[in-house]
Amino acid sequence: MVEKIKSLLKKHNITIAAHYYQKDEVFYLANLTGDSLELAKKTANLDNPLIFCGVSFMGESAKILNPKIPVYMPKLASCSMARMAENELLQKNIEMLKNENIDFIPVAYINTTAKVKAIVGDLGGLTCTSSSAKNIIEKLPSNKKIFFLPDKNLGKNIANALRKSAKIIGEDGWQEADFILFDGHCSVHQLFMPEHIEFFKEKYPDIKIVVHPECSPQVCEMADFVGSTSQIINYVKEHKNERMAIGTEFNLVNRLKKEINPNIYILSSTKPECPSMNETTLKELYDLLVAIDEGKPYNEIKVDDEISKKAKKALDRMLELSK
Numbered sequence: 156m157v158e159k160i161k162s163l164l165k166k167h168n169i170t171i172a173a174h175y176y177q178k179d180e181v182f183y184l185a186n187l188t189g190d191s192l193e194l195a196k197k198t199a200n201l202d203n204p205l206i207f208c209g210v211s212f213m214g215e216s217a218k219i220l221n222p223k224i225p226v227y228m229p230k231l232a233s234c235s236m237a238r239m240a241e242n243e244l245l246q247k248n249i250e251m252l253k254n255e256n257i258d259f260i261p262v263a264y265i266n267t268t269a270k271v272k273a274i275v276g277d278l279g280g281l282t283c284t285s286s287s288a289k290n291i292i293e294k295l296p297s298n299k300k301i302f303f304l305p306d307k308n309l310g311k312n313i314a315n316a317l318r319k320s321a322k323i324i325g326e327d328g329w330q331e332a333d334f335i336l337f338d339g340h341c342s343v344h345q346l347f348m349p350e351h352i353e354f355f356k357e358k359y360p361d362i363k364i365v366v367h368p369e370c371s372p373q374v375c376e377m378a379d380f381v382g383s384t385s386q387i388i389n390y391v392k393e394h395k396n397e398r399m400a401i402g403t404e405f406n407l408v409n410r411l412k413k414e415i416n417p418n419i420y421i422l423s424s425t426k427p428e429c430p431s432m433n434e435t436t437l438k439e440l441y442d443l444l445v446a447i448d449e450g451k452p453y454n455e456i457k458v459d460d461e462i463s464k465k466a467k468k469a470l471d472r473m474l475e476l477s478k
């Protein structure tokens with residue numbers, strides 16, 4: 156399958172982009188890899204067809220930023236956090252903000268559907284990623300409140316880093332907080348608990364704890380390093396000889412352990428696999444390429460023109476502010 160995939164990629168001049176959480180069998184075939192921000196930037200400059208191995212919001216963002224190229228996904232797997240900010244609940248949150256006359260800027264984590272990005276873009280807001288959220292929010296007018304969605308953990312962690320207050324919308328006193336948070340979270344990163352850190356620290360007092368900012372604020376406060384997937388990889392490369400426990404998706408942590416440092420542990424007691432990221436397999440990639448070769452492609456990402464235009468505003472503002 157691998158040889159056939161390679162020859163079909165060449166024949167049709169197709170690029171494969173893959174997120175770090177993809178299975179190794181898929182990840183090692185990719186020409187472009189990165190965290191969400193890097194993948195958005197890299198795929199925006201392509202001139203040839205793209206197969207995106209990741210979750211749906213990543214393929215959608217690539218299509219919105221680069222509408223001239225066909226974008227396919229072997230599997231249309233949606234991130235469960237992105238699904239939490241469904242339009243109705245989001246609309247209710249926005250009505251609450253308007254009814255209270257709150258002067259806010261909506262900041263949507265890139266882990267949102269195109270429709271949600273369009274709503275945010277239309278309200279003058281923007282997207283961000285885990286690696287860019289702090290820098291971007293620092294550049295926004297300080298007299299406005301931040302309505303952060305959908306990840307309450309990332310929102311609270313950024314607020315803490317900027318020494319700002321944060322509350323979930325609807326909580327007591329939410330109207331006074333600097334950051335107003337949508338009540339969403341990542342089902343994978345919620346697995347990492349303060350008890351896991353205590354366990355490792357007791358066993359190996361010199362161990363470094365490294366986590367993704369989708370982990371809870373308690374976990375992030377106890378960690379030695381908090382960063383996006385690319386930032387975690389760089390940290391691991393810079394601390395090659397240290398024992399580490401890492402709190403992020405299994406495929407990435409396992410790859411780092413195999414390739415860079417055998418003294419790496421998974422931080423949770425449960426295997427932290429993202430079900431959506433793991434939906435894409437070598438066989439799915441192979442089947443899609445064969446279908447493209449036979450002139451019967453499927454899973455081509457299409458985004459409604461109006462939604463795409465509005466969502467692009469939110470993504471473009473992020474790219475501009477993260478330069």
Ligand code: 13P
Nearest residue numbers: 190191192284285383384
């Ligand atoms: P990164 O932008 O850090 O790659 O994160 C993407 C993601 O979905 C983390 O769960």
Ligand code: SF4
Nearest residue numbers: 234235236341343429
């Ligand atoms: Fe979504 Fe969490 Fe999976 Fe990342 S790890 S894609 S946020 S469900």
